[in-house]
Amino acid sequence: MPAPETSGLLDRHLSFIEALxxxxxxxxxxxxxxxxxxxxxxxxxxxxxxxxxxxATLLKRQAQRxxxxxxxxxxFPALVGDGVAGRTxxxxxxxxxxxxxxxxxxxxxxxxxxxxxxxGGDDQQLRRLxxxxxxxxxxxxxxxPGMSSWSAYTALQRVAPQxxxxxxxxxLLGESxxxxxxxxxxxxxxxxxRRVGAFTTMVEDDARxxxxxxxxxxxxxxxxxxxxxxxxxxxxxxxSDLEEMRRQIFPLARRLxxxxxxxxxxxxxxxLDFRRTVRASIATGxxxxxxxxxxKRPHRTDLVVLCDVSGSVANFAQFTLLFVFALRxxxxxxxxxxxxxxxxxxxxxLEPGADPVEVLEKxxxxxxxxxxxxxxxxxxxxxxxxxxxxxxxxxxxxLLILGDARSNYSDLEDATLRRLAGSVKRSYWLNPxxxxxxxxxxxxxxxxxxxxxxxxxxxxxQLEEFIHELAH
Amino acid sequence: MTWFxxxxxxxxxxxxxxxxxxxxxxxxxxxxxxxxKPLLLEGPAGVGKTELAKAxxxxxxxxxxxxxxxxxxxxxxxxxxxxxxxxxxRIQAQTGSADGADWDQTHDDIFTEEFLLTRPLLxxxxxxEPTVLLIDEVDKTDIEVEGLLLEVLSDFQxxxxxxxxVAATRRPYVVLTSNASRELSEAVKRRCLYLxxxxxDAEREREILQAQVPDLDDRIAEQLVATVGKLRDLELKxxxxxxxxxxxxxTLIALEIRDLDDxxxxxxxxxxLKHASDQQRAVKELRLNRG
Numbered sequence: 001m002p003a004p005e006t007s008g009l010l011d012r013h014l015s016f017i018e019a020l021x022x023x024x025x026x027x028x029x030x031x032x033x034x035x036x037x038x039x040x041x042x043x044x045x046x047x048x049x050x051x052x053x054x055x056a057t058l059l060k061r062q063a064q065r066x067x068x069x070x071x072x073x074x075x076f077p078a079l080v081g082d083g084v085a086g087r088t089x090x091x092x093x094x095x096x097x098x099x100x101x102x103x104x105x106x107x108x109x110x111x112x113x114x115x116x117x118x119x120g121g122d123d124q125q126l127r128r129l130x131x132x133x134x135x136x137x138x139x140x141x142x143x144x145p146g147m148s149s150w151s152a153y154t155a156l157q158r159v160a161p162q163x164x165x166x167x168x169x170x171x172l173l174g175e176s177x178x179x180x181x182x183x184x185x186x187x188x189x190x191x192x193x194r195r196v197g198a199f200t201t202m203v204e205d206d207a208r209x210x211x212x213x214x215x216x217x218x219x220x221x222x223x224x225x226x227x228x229x230x231x232x233x234x235x236x237x238x239x240s241d242l243e244e245m246r247r248q249i250f251p252l253a254r255r256l257x258x259x260x261x262x263x264x265x266x267x268x269x270x271x272l273d274f275r276r277t278v279r280a281s282i283a284t285g286x287x288x289x290x291x292x293x294x295x296k297r298p299h300r301t302d303l304v305v306l307c308d309v310s311g312s313v314a315n316f317a318q319f320t321l322l323f324v325f326a327l328r329x330x331x332x333x334x335x336x337x338x339x340x341x342x343x344x345x346x347x348x349x350l351e352p353g354a355d356p357v358e359v360l361e362k363x364x365x366x367x368x369x370x371x372x373x374x375x376x377x378x379x380x381x382x383x384x385x386x387x388x389x390x391x392x393x394x395x396x397x398x399l400l401i402l403g404d405a406r407s408n409y410s411d412l413e414d415a416t417l418r419r420l421a422g423s424v425k426r427s428y429w430l431n432p433x434x435x436x437x438x439x440x441x442x443x444x445x446x447x448x449x450x451x452x453x454x455x456x457x458x459x460x461x462q463l464e465e466f467i468h469e470l471a472h
Numbered sequence: 473m474t475w476f477x478x479x480x481x482x483x484x485x486x487x488x489x490x491x492x493x494x495x496x497x498x499x500x501x502x503x504x505x506x507x508x509k510p511l512l513l514e515g516p517a518g519v520g521k522t523e524l525a526k527a528x529x530x531x532x533x534x535x536x537x538x539x540x541x542x543x544x545x546x547x548x549x550x551x552x553x554x555x556x557x558x559x560x561x562r563i564q565a566q567t568g569s570a571d572g573a574d575w576d577q578t579h580d581d582i583f584t585e586e587f588l589l590t591r592p593l594l595x596x597x598x599x600x601e602p603t604v605l606l607i608d609e610v611d612k613t614d615i616e617v618e619g620l621l622l623e624v625l626s627d628f629q630x631x632x633x634x635x636x637x638v639a640a641t642r643r644p645y646v647v648l649t650s651n652a653s654r655e656l657s658e659a660v661k662r663r664c665l666y667l668x669x670x671x672x673d674a675e676r677e678r679e680i681l682q683a684q685v686p687d688l689d690d691r692i693a694e695q696l697v698a699t700v701g702k703l704r705d706l707e708l709k710x711x712x713x714x715x716x717x718x719x720x721x722x723t724l725i726a727l728e729i730r731d732l733d734d735x736x737x738x739x740x741x742x743x744x745l746k747h748a749s750d751q752q753r754a755v756k757e758l759r760l761n762r763g
Binding site for chain 1: 496503509515560654658662702705709752759
């Protein structure tokens, strides 16, 4: 066995742990020691084993798995440079020398090959193609050694695997010819979409790996690793992230509901029930070993949600509405209104037991009713709400406003909001923007936060925490 | 005793015990034995978390001691309890006989093995034979019980004030399962190896189905796995688990359905999807013709 100080393995391992900590995973010294002990038991011979072992000892939450995998690939890459991919074909090698590997013909040929590979769905081949693609079409030559870089974005823009979907679908349909055409088309499309999505991830991984090789893993760990889904800001989410988040909503809500019932139970013990305690003590010879208590009356909240559904915050508003909707059994009653510059009630769409996908579709369709001119105007929305739906608010109500408080420099009508907030028990404002940008530009957060307590809510974790507080 | 000698050995032994483990599961199961650390399994309901513990017990010929967690579980039902009624009886019997009713004597008498009721945690620690201790659905307990587990999980010992500390003569293989309905405390997680079990890929699921339901013929197994895969891709409130696919396969056999066509799927959808809105969504998305 080589001495640890020469192999560099320990250093690599330590900087990997540092990177995990930097990415927000709390890895303790004890876990670090465990991982080394575990590697001693399993050995370093198989990369898959090493990953499983490190995951088992260092990782304690599934939400962090993507971060872990990305970092693992950066610090313990599966291949170096172009790997076998670049060297197998001598054609590529000769092109390398002349320096023109990247031209229109090469692009066309590569896209053909990729389309076939995606049809076949062979993981190994796709991974090889991803490496080739970044190497050929994603290279960003630098001014000197160590300055060059790779861009997954450029490579994806040029090869555009999304545009291959129709071809892949046609190829998949051509393979077998029985069954209902429409169903098979939908199946093939779903499969093609999934494969292209997986391929995109491979390309991103490969670009990260190459940059790590060039500039050192620590650099990549600092800049290129996206936060895990529960810490990802609503406003920074891509479409695939949004889908992932949507899948998270119901499990999250269920988890929160269990937590809430449990906490309610813990606080349930009321005053001593003397009669039942004495009755129970007879079994133990008159010694009251266990005491019995009267149940406490549960209190429940009437909730009125008023949410901005204009383009800039639509995602955030939808999530929060869905989340509150998923928890509706926790609340006594719930009414929801959406607005842009006009107010529209959407409570009817939030039927108990309704399908979340349909609810979202209906909410999106209802957006048009919330706008007259289409420019966000908080002042107008509050005035309209007071005129038309003032009956929704009562002394037991909790008012929840969702939005970024960017009102296009219109009249803020803060007096109206003050009246609304004064007529209810509690009022909160959830703002998806970071606190630092409140009040910047056309944001009226500074004015409104004096009337309603405004809370920053940028990701699922913060949302969960807030709803937890709210339901208490 | 070593539980498994290598990851591949673990995979082979688990397969023999009727549990098809993937590489990560086998490696982690091996590690839990080799490092003598508890194994925390997380994942959605019905992916075989409890089954893995049972399989480890079967594969290694150990006895399974199970602690089912629930809300309100306390020390008395997890660790040990003094048999109050018997103690009272003893005191009364002694006062009745009237000779030498010395308190010290009585005190020593009633806090002995005879009056101790051991509960799963203490039982597992005191056993001399190989033991697999399964702490099921640990997320259902209250936070206080986690504190109780800490001593057991890290040092494998239990302190009983009247008797002293009972240390394990032979460390049990500990498996904790959790549906992640609440986040466990860092202290518990730190002491455990962590493994997330998820829905298997199509090929492994088919193998599981064929192992669990031997009567199922290949073609229908393939159709079933494909359909379940499609259902998991939909946005459902509760995606079908492995346990539910197995149930579905048994249902099909009981009804003697030889071909899983649209009608058969629609008729038996209740075996895999348990929400009305999920069923409607499946019918719509898979374009099944109702009725």
